[in-house]
Amino acid sequence: MQSFLNIQPEVKEALENGKAVVALESTIIAHGMPYPKNVETALAVEEMVRANGAVPATIAIFNGKCQVGLTKDQLEHFGNSKGVWKVSLRDMPFVISKNLFGATTVAATMRIASMAGIKVFVTGGIGGVHRGAESSMDISADLTEMAQTSVAVVSAGVKSILDIGLTLEYLETKGIPVISLGQDEFPSFYSSRSGFKSPLRLDTTEEIATLMDTKWKLGLTGSVLIANPIPPAYEIAAELMEIHIKKALEAAKANHISGKDITPFILQYIASHTQGESLEANIALVKNNAKLGAALAVDYAQLHRKHV
Ligand code: PSU
Ligand code: MN
Secondary structure, eight states, rough: GGEEEOOOHHEEEEEEHOEEEEEEEEEHTTTOOTHHHHHHHHHHHHHHHHHTTTTEEEEEETTTEHHHHOOOOHHHHHHHHHTTTTEEEGGGHHHHTTTOOOOEEEEHHHHHHHHHHHHHHEEEEEBBBBHHHHHHHBBOOHHHHHHHHHOEEESSSSSHHHHHHHHHHHHHHHHOOEESSSBBBBOSSSSSSSSBBBEEEEEHHHHHHHHHHHHHHTOHHHHEEEEOOOOGGGOOOHHHHHHHHHHHHHHHHHTOOOGGGGHHHHHHHHHHTTTTHHHHHHHHHHHHHHHHHHHHHHHHHHHHHHHH
16 A cells, blocks of 8 residues: 555654644645636645644545645646646556656545555535436445545535435435534535534534544444534625525536536536625635644644543
8 A cells, every 4th residue: 555655755754753643635725626727726725724723635536546634736736727637446456566756635535644654634615415316326426435444534514515404314314413513503604504413513623632542442344524614704605695596406417417527516506606705715614624624623632642
């Protein structure tokens, strides 16, 4: 496995010394936001992780290697080139064996983070059960990966392009604790509300770190999903987003978009039909998640050192 992994020296040193490290995904850079905002955001998110006491490790597949920690030039490459694959678990063996370049989804990023020994991962929104999944069977590999890989995922909840109710059911089936920070309602990415009660609520990163530590010490493998509500100043009303989402879903159907292209298509459609407002919200919430993820990684590292 080591021959497939390439861990940047700073990240390696931090991991060897039990310091806090936060994994970050690259699909959000290559396929989730337009250039150059995507690269600016990726750098700002890394800076936010550092400012809060942890070492950032952005993960991608670079020339067939699972790269843990990217240089500025590598980030630029992922943000600004056309031939970058969107890599979920299914695509990993192909992209790696062909020495290609791939931006990793939540599922693939978690897996590579786990190979490297990283326990906290920050993203914007996870993939989940799509609307209409009862006939399309479109369920993201992010969920099955969260069922088995022991890396905590910090998100802003689940975007309502998905069926939030069914996604929460699936997470329950797979034994994944879902924690909303500081509120009883589960947030829905652009909005702090979703209409669904959060399965769990915790108010501090210390409590979340203790829950992670307890879960994994019990031998319960798999993720913990942390839902961090978007900062109020950037919220977009759920009713307003629903109009755009409905149109995006119709456009996806009309254009015969299928499989792995559905999520990026819908995200891009919404971004281009909301005059950039959704992009600004997206950037703000990812930074907010990076701050929380770094604090969580610091608490988890401290707890883990004490208990070893
Ligand atoms: N949801 C978002 N933003 C994103 C994604 C999902 O709000 O950028 C990306 C993530 O990389 C996620 C992936 O892991 O899409 C899920 O794709 P799929 O539904 O094809 O599994
Ligand atoms: Mn899918």
